[in-house]
Amino acid sequence: MASSVAAAETAPIAHTDTPEAVVVRFAGDSGDGMQLTGGQFTLSTALAGNDLATFPDFPAEIRAPQGTLFGVSAFQINFGSTDVSTAGDAPDVLVAMNPAALKTNVQALKPGGLIIADTGEFTKRNLEKAKYDSNPIEDGSLAKWDLLAFDISALTLEAVKPFGLGNKEALRCKNMWTLGLALWMFDRDRQPIVDWLKGKFAKNEIVANANIAALNAGHAYGETAEVGSHFKKLHLDPVPHTPGLYRTITGADAIALGLVAGAQLAGLPMFFGGYPITPASAILHNLAKMKEFGVTTFQAEDEIAAICSAIGASYAGHLGVTSSSGPGIALKGEAMGLAIMTELPLVIVNSQRGGPSTGLPTKTEQSDLYQAIYGRNGDAPLPVIAASTPADAFECAIEACRIAVQFMTPVMLLTDGYIGNAAEPWKVPDPKEFDPFPTTFLTEPNGPDGELLPFKRDARGVRPWIKPGTPGLMHRIGGIEKAIDTGNLDYAPATHQAQTDARKAKVDGVANAVPPQGVSLGNTSGKLAVVGWGSTFGPIHQAVRRARAKGQDVSHIHVRHVWPLPRNLGELLKGFDKVLVPEMNTGQFKTVLRDQFLVDAKPLNKVSGQPFTIAEIEAAIEEQLA
C-alpha cells in the first residue's frame, strides 16, 4: 500500500490530541480468545475506514498451561487516518489479561503508553507463574507507563450474571468485555460485532446474549467516566482510499484466492496436494471449501506424497499445486527435481517460518530463500516469486500459476508466517482486470512425418503439454536424462550438457516475461537503495518514507521476482552509491545480489522471529548515509 509517516511516534497516546495512527496490542492467555478479540477489533477498524495492519503472535503450543509465560497469545493492530503498512513498532496501548501477558509484552510498550490490566487475574498463583516476585500493579515498577488496572473478571461476571452461566463459561466473556471497552475508546460501532456474535453462537442463544451483554458492559464502563482521567475517546478519520469495494484479507486467504483465480485464468481445474504443517495449513483449509471452482484437495500421507500427487495431477492435465513450510519443502526437493526434469507445471507455496529443523513454527522468517533458489540436487533451476504483503500475495499467486503453465515449470511462491496471518484492507479486484492465459494441450503429433516429439521446445524453450487419454500421443516420461525432442532415455555427455543448458535457458527466459524492476519509493538513482523482498515491504517502505521526509537521498526497491531476477535490476542498482538489504535471515538475498551483479550490497539482518520495526531500518539508513 502507498503510505505516509505514521505520526503517533512521540507523545504518549493518552495525552495527545487525535494522533494519525495508534498501535494497540491485546495480550492474554492462549485460552483468553485474544486472536478473536483482535480479529473483531480489526473488522470494526476496517468498517470505520481506517487503514490498518495486524500482527498476530501466538504460541506454538495448542493448549499451553494456563497463565504461563510461553502460553501468551498476542494480537497487535496498527490503524490510522493515514496509510500505515506495518503492524507498528511499539504499541500505544497494551491490554494485558494476566500477569504473564503483561510481563512478555510490557517492554515493547511506548514510554507513557497505556496499560489496561485485569486485576482479577493478578492473583498470587498467576504472579508466580509469570515469575513476578511482587505484584507489578502495586509495586510501582510500571511507573513509566500509564496504568489503568481494574477487575475486568469481576465486572464481566457481574455483566453476564443474568444468563446463569457457570463461572468458567462466564469468564470466557472477558474478551468481549475488553473488546467493548476498546470499541468505546476508539469510537466504534458495536453492531457488526453483535451481528457476528449472533452468527457465531447461533446454536446457543444464551452464550450469544451473554457475550453481547459483556461487550455492552465494557463499552458502558468507558462511557461512565472511570476511564476518563486516563484516556479520552479517540476518533480517527477514515483514510481516503480509492473508491470501491473493500474487505480485510490475510496472506493465507489471498494465496488461496489467487490460486483459484490463476487456475481459472489458465482455464484449468486445480489439484491441491497438501500435508498439515504450521503455518501453511490455512491454504489447504481455504481451498477445501472452494470445490465449485474446479478445485480438488487431497490431504496426503506426507509432504512427499503431497507434491508427488500434485505432479501426477499436472501430468494428467490439472494445475498441480502443493504447499508447505521449510521442513516440508525440504522433503519435497527430490520431487521438484522430477517436475523440472519432466518439465511439468507446478506451483509450490512455501509459508516460511523460523528454522532450521522445527525451529520456530509459529514465528516468521525469510530464511528459505537459498532453499527456494538453490535447494535441489543437480542443476535444477525454477522461478521463485515472493509476496510482499497479504494483498500482494493474491497477485503473486496468479503470477506463479501463469509462469508455471506458460513455461512448463515448477514455480515456488514464497510467503511467510507474518504475511500468512497478518490482515490488511484489500480493494476487492474485478476478475476481469486480469488477462487470461489459456492453456493449450497437444492433440496431434508435432514432429515431421507424424512423429510425436514430447520434448520439442518452442522459441522460449518450452515443451508441449500432453495429457494421457489423448489418442495417438502415447509416450513415456521420467527423471532420467532424455534426448532432445524425443525424450527417449539418453545419457550421452553431449545430451546432458545440451538439456542442462536448455533447462537453465528456459528458466532464465522467464525474466523476459516479467515486468522490469521498478522503484517503490524515491528516485531511480541516488545515494542509497534499500532493497527488500517479501514481507519486509511495510517497515522498509515506512522507514524510507521517513528518511526521505527528513531530506535523505534514499529509495526503496522491492523485488517480487527473486529468481530469475528482473533483467534491469543490475543496472538499476548500479545507479546507487550504496545498497542496503534488510532481511529476516543472515543475508541470503544480499549474497544473491552480490553474486549476480557484483554489487557491494550490505546486509541488515534480523532473525528473532519478529518482523523488523520501522525504527530499526531507519537507524540502518542513517548509518549508511552518515
Place this chain on the structure above:
Amino acid sequence: MNEMTAIQTTLKDWESDQEVRWCPGCGDYAILKAVQRTLPDIGADPATTVFVSGIGCSSRFPYYLESYGFHTIHGRAPAFATGIKLSNPELDVWLITGDGDGMSIGGNHTMHVIRRNLDCQIMLFNNEIYGLTKGQYSPTSRVGTHSPSTPLGSVDRPALPCAFALGAGGRFIARAYDVSKDLPEVLKAAHAHKGAAFVEIFQNCIVYNKDRFDDFTAKANAAANQIWLKDGEPLLFNKGTQGLAMDRDLCGLKVVDVVDGDWEAAGVTVHDVKNRALAHMLVELPFGPFPMALGVIYDDPRPTYDEALLGQDAKAREGKVADLGKLLAKGQTWTVGE
C-alpha cells in the same frame, strides 16, 4: 479397473520402440510379456492406459509398453498415481514397483494407496534383492542373506508384501511369479477388481539373487510346493494328494493328506475369496511346512477412494456457480465512495 469400452489390440500394439535394457534372462522379461498378453485380452486402450513406476529395475517397465508411462522417483509411484487418478478417473492406472521401492523407501505410500483403495492395479515385483544398486539385501530378503551390505548375512526378518497389503486394508490380494503361465489370469482378475488390486510377483533376478524361488518355481518342485487358489474350489496341491484344512485348536491351517481324491473326507477347506480371515492365514503361511499360496487370495471390493472423493466434490459443487467475483468479495465488506 475402470469402466471402459473394449479396444481391439494385439500383443505387438503394446510393444514400445524402446530397447529393453534388463539383464538377459531377467524375470522382468516374462512379466512384460504377460502384461502385453493381458492388455489385449481385457480390451485395454493404449491411449487411456497409464503405467506409473518408481525407481529400480522393475520400474523401467513403463518405457517398454506402448501406453502412457511415468517413471517417477523412488518409492513414490502410489502418490503420483493418486494425483493422476483423481485428476482423470477415466484413466486405467497400473502401478509398477519392487520390494525395495514399494516395501522399503515407499512403504508408507504403498500402505496409504491400499488403505484409501485407489482404483488401480499394483504389481510388486519381488526379487528379494536390490538389483539396480548392485545386490544389497532388501526388506523381503530372508534372514542370513549375504550381500555387499550384509557380508555376514542379514539378521532382520523379512516383510511379507501380501500380509502387509492385507493389513493395510487391501481388498484384492494375489500372488504369482514371473514365468508362470497363469500370471495373465491373475492380472486379469486384478484388473477386473474395482479398487486397489495388489499383486505380488516373485521375480528372478538372475544376476544378484539367482533362482531364489526355485523351491517352488522349479518344475520339479512345482506340484508339491505350489498351491493355486481358485474361488469355490478346495485348497488342494501336490496333484490333489494333499490339501489345507482348518486346525480348530490352533485357529489356523494344516496340511492334510487326501486319499483317493476324497478331499471332503480329509476336511479340506474350500477357498472363498471373500473370506478375510482365510486370506490372513493364506498370506502368512510359512513356506516349507506349507506350499506357496498363489493366485487370487482375496477379492472383496469396497467403494473406491476416487469415487468417494470425487463424488463428494461433485455433490459440494451441486447448485453452486463458480463466480470468482463473488468469492473475492466474500465476508464483511465496505464500500468507499467517490
